[in-house]
Amino acid sequence: STMALLCDVLVKEVSELTGYDRVMVYKFHEDEHGEVISEYRTPDMEPYLGLHYPATDIPQASRFLFLKNRVRMICDCLATPVKVIQGKKWAQPLSLGGSILRAPHGCHALYMANMGSIASLVMAVTINEDEDEVKSDPSTGKRLWGLVVCHHTSSRFIPFPLRYACELLVQVFGIQINKEVELAAQIRESHILRIQTVLCDMLLRDSPVAIVTQSPNVMDLVKCDGAALYYKGQVWLLGITPTEEQIKNITQWLLKYHGSTKGLSTDSLMEAGYPGASELGDAVCGMAAVRISSKDVLFWFRSHTAKEIKWGGAKHDPVDSD
Structure with missing residues (x-):
């Protein structure tokens, strides 16, 4: 304000x-x-x-x-x-x-x-x-x-x-x-540090499941629409996410094609090459994933950008040529 x-x-x-x-x-x-x-x-x-x-x-x-x-x-x-007339002795055009x-x-x-x-x-x-x-x-x-x-x-x-x-x-x-x-x-950084401290304390005292079942949780750490944890073959969901079966499929794809890295961040799973992206619908588009062990993964999801945005500028008819 x-x-x-x-x-x-x-x-x-x-x-x-x-x-x-x-x-x-x-x-x-x-x-x-x-x-x-x-x-x-x-x-x-x-x-x-x-x-x-x-x-x-x-x-x-x-x-x-x-x-x-x-x-x-x-x-x-x-x-x-009005043109600028330049002396012939200047080799390069004058920058305006x-x-x-x-x-x-x-x-x-x-x-x-x-x-x-x-x-x-x-x-x-x-x-x-x-x-x-x-x-x-x-x-x-x-x-x-x-x-x-x-x-x-x-x-x-x-x-x-x-x-x-x-x-x-x-x-x-x-x-x-x-x-x-x-x-x-500064406020955002302070908030993140505070949440990180609480979540780390949870991890030290409990299993990783605590960071998705208690409050605060991993959704408080990252601006997202949903989060999920794949841990020891089981799935925990928070907010707007793919289904449990879809999370398992994403995990398998992630470990197969991005197993050499600690994780993956993308604005679009479709553009990232995930074959099942079209089946996720409008609810899920972007994803950040972090491996917490060799086979366990923590996910954050974002939906498509809001469709209510009013765009200005030139109006183009689809049949018009550029």
Whole structure:
């Protein structure tokens, strides 16, 4: 709720400062798709709040540029681009990656026009700012958390002092978001350590069955829809899981094809090559499995992603060619 309040205050302030018809906070999820989590708009604008957009809507190259140049303004996506004339002595073309004046790519200009947006202002929200460079591990290096996106139905130019004020506001917002992200991570880590301690104590005092029959149990350790234990030929189930017979089949497949490892983690059993994946239905899709002995396995299961997600972006007819 603190994060939601921060977002709502930010979009209102940016809207009052700039006068754009629509201001949104666009958050990137772990799988890199985006979601509009806050919006301030004029009453005649179509609401985008709650819409999700595929990761391909904002390519990796664009995200990298946002880490280098945090503000991107397009005054009029329909304006004719003006070429940059370069001296002949320069062998390489001039990079406009850091320029506020560069014209939008033709595809992006068309995308904006199709949305009814002529002008835009986009500001990057970054976290882990104390890191000097972007690292391969997103949890430690500077990371693009999301974007503040402003749309206008007619051409609009925001002078530098006002843009700078907005950029400063977004930087302060990013600092607060960073604190919220760190606090959530600390709370989650503390919770996991506490559960781990209790479960380890159970294992020392009882058989492994205790971690699925008592409270807390293994489902409290991992975000999942169900868990199962295959121990000495018997199966214990918690939550939404395959049947006992299916658990035994998965165990046999796991020991046969992944017996040389301590376990397996996959977003999709179908993609992992499990032959019986189609028989599991919609209830079970992802799985994490850990061998606790040479023949005994602990499982966690997740169902398919919720089907109620509202997707935005381009609409495609199945019969249309790309």
